[in-house]
Amino acid sequence: xxxxxxxxxALENDGDVMPVAVxxxxxxxxxxCYLFKYDSVHGQDKGxxxxxxxxNSLIITDGDKKAVIxxxxxxxxxxxxxxxxxADYVCESTGVFTTTEKAKAHIGxxxxxxxxxxxxxxAPMYVVGVNHRDYTGADVVSNASCTTNCLAPLxxxxxxxxxxxxxxxxxxxxxxxxxxxxxxxxxxxxDWRGGRSAVANLIPSSTGAAKAVGKVxxxxxxxxxxxx
Numbered sequence: 001x002x003x004x005x006x007x008x009x010a011l012e013n014d015g016d017v018m019p020v021a022v023x024x025x026x027x028x029x030x031x032x033c034y035l036f037k038y039d040s041v042h043g044q045d046k047g048x049x050x051x052x053x054x055x056n057s058l059i060i061t062d063g064d065k066k067a068v069i070x071x072x073x074x075x076x077x078x079x080x081x082x083x084x085x086x087a088d089y090v091c092e093s094t095g096v097f098t099t100t101e102k103a104k105a106h107i108g109x110x111x112x113x114x115x116x117x118x119x120x121x122x123a124p125m126y127v128v129g130v131n132h133r134d135y136t137g138a139d140v141v142s143n144a145s146c147t148t149n150c151l152a153p154l155x156x157x158x159x160x161x162x163x164x165x166x167x168x169x170x171x172x173x174x175x176x177x178x179x180x181x182x183x184x185x186x187x188x189x190x191d192w193r194g195g196r197s198a199v200a201n202l203i204p205s206s207t208g209a210a211k212a213v214g215k216v217x218x219x220x221x222x223x224x225x226x227x228x
Contacts (some may be wrong), residue, residue: 006061017089020070021069083110089111092106126143126216144215205227
């Protein structure tokens with residue numbers, strides 16, 4: 001879903017980025033078209049989205065703007081032919097290939113740079129407005145997590161103006177993709193509370209967001225902790 005919304009944002013905002021291809025091994029072309037068109041939170045896409053079977057592409061038109069987005073369905077990133085459509089940058093948003101080594105597989109398919117839309121154990125991590133100007137040209141980078149993107153800018157403003165000696169943050173999600181609608185075994189079976197119904201419970205959880213802030217703002221490393 002993150003990938004679809006990144007694609008939407010790129011199409012809606014004129015600039016240097018134009019989507020040329022998407023990859024999802026678990027969708028058919030017409031299903032990908034449907035999911036791109038409708039989003040329960042962000043609403044219906046403003047343009048006209050059609051699935052062109054002949055070219056195996058999504059065709060998106062909005063006024064005078066038209067985008068033809070090639071559809072791939074490969075499970076192995078190195079087998080996605082990004083080079084065939086001239087894709088320079090890949091947004092790795094599966095949540096699976098989050099290390100530098102795994103994400104680099106996209107480069108094997110012809111891409112030049114990879115942006116991981118999640119925290120990474122070893123890739124350089126950047127948050128726009130916080131440390132993005134420190135980018136030094138790495139082929140694989142992480143754009144951190146959703147919570148880190150919320151917390152880091154606020155922490156930077158406070159820290160730059162007043163200084164932070166110690167901090168405790170709390171993040172509250174309405175629900176997440178790993179939760180269940182009705183009570184059942186949690187995914188993986190280890191977090192028992194995580195298996196309770198997301199619509200009927202307040203469920204304590206852990207978060208790595210506070211720790212990640214220390215990566216994008218080194219002077220706050222070890223200063224913040226948090227809960228979810």
